[in-house]
Amino acid sequence: MPEQNNSHLHALKVSCSNCTLRELCLPVGLNRDELAQLDAVIRQSRRLKRGEYMFRSGEAFKSLFAIRTGFFKTCMSSQDGREQVTGFHMSGELLGMDGISANVHGCDAIALEDSEVCELPFTRMQSLSRDIPSLQHHFYRLMSREIVRDQSIMLLLGNMKADERLAAFLLNVSSRLATRGFAANDFILRMSREEIGSFLGLKLETVSRTLSKFQQQGWIKVDHKHIQLYQTDELKNLISGCIHAQSH
């Protein structure tokens, strides 16, 4: 049973000061003192098992959540039951920012593997960020990055074909894993074909077929959720025309 030894609960008292995710998460460029203030605001982290909700659409918004370990999906569900996955999220990423506008969470956040998150009470973060300008700026940057991310997904959903979407998806996962020190070309997908399809605006059969096609061409190896990238150049070629020009 999961909670038989409570010893780790003590270890769970989090501290940004010695968190290995510092460069990915909030506390970029803060000094010792400011880090201590941040630590004081962050609630003891929370463990979630696979399938558990971090928050649900419609719940009152009180906190942002930073992923310490694990993997999440965020999704919205329509009235007729279909769900649209709006993102997959890994360690160091901040979830819940869409809840600020209406004080209500706008999507569900669900753990795709056993995970651990830090809770950041928003009003306290807000007042803290008034005292620490670089924290305030960093917050704006994170929200802006989310806007940029969403817009690049709009571009993907609006312009790209099935194989281009899959290629962009695989390369995106790969580079984010690499940023976190994992292997870039050999990884386990935490989500189902259906969830990938929902995210990419495709049906699960199309996802499966396209992965098989990539494998037949020798670009990747697919063994269920275990993916190996052999020829990332070919994948990059596929999407080279669709990505936005880094003009000027």
Next chain:
Amino acid sequence: MPEQNNSHLHALKVSCSNCTLRELCLPVGLNRDELAQLDAVIRQSRRLKRGEYMFRSGEAFKSLFAIRTGFFKTCMSSQDGREQVTGFHMSGELLGMDGISANVHGCDAIALEDSEVCELPFTRMQSLSRDIPSLQHHFYRLMSREIVRDQSIMLLLGNMKADERLAAFLLNVSSRLATRGFAANDFILRMSREEIGSFLGLKLETVSRTLSKFQQQGWIKVDHKHIQLYQTDELKNLISGCIHAQSH
């Protein structure tokens, strides 16, 4: 020639204090004093003629822009020349927030009719928002709203069929016009069929065909850019299944 009478330049000195857009734009819930501070930060507004750029992708990010009057599109262009419209924007809306993350504008913003914008130098807004908590909170809310907006477009692009997308688009334009005191069911589209298509992930022929179909069914009247909505209920029916459940 456009600038032959400079008299209006004087009139252009903007003031949030007496701006009719207050409820739509930034200064919500500020007192007299705070409004004065805000006015001091906002640069004299700028006039743009149809087709002019407010900013371009790749330009250094220095300011956000609030639309006083007029109509804009934002778009990203891919390396092979195709463009994806990421949004249409009307008075009271704030543009440029995607530039905060990388200090570089991430899209083009182009006037679709003669327009007037207020420039908000970002660093000054940032420091001002430290002094005025409600301004800071409002800023977070605006950025969060942009995230919510983008995600609902992701849902549209990922799940909906052509006619559902068009219906959602028409109803969205209609409600935003109504919010600004214009007629909700009788309006002129400022953008071309191709721009609508780009925004909705459709080709211009499909947009045209679908509008014709709606007209044949008696739901709307299409006279080029002049649109009249006769049966909004039918349009709402069309998308009733796809919109996200307002749970709880």
Next chain:
DNA sequence: CGTCATTTTGATTGGCGTCAAAAGGTGTGG
């Protein structure tokens, strides 16, 4: 070990893209 969920693969369908042409509108210069 049996049941259920997930994934793969095939056959078929349908919606939207593509190509094409004509009509209508817009803007410019004479």
Next chain:
DNA sequence: CCACACCTTTTGACGCCAATCAAAATGACG
């Protein structure tokens, strides 16, 4: 103000990509 060129829009015919329907294979989990 008109004539002309150009652009936008509409409509039709056709083709293709991905959805749908279906069934078998494989894996996951109690």
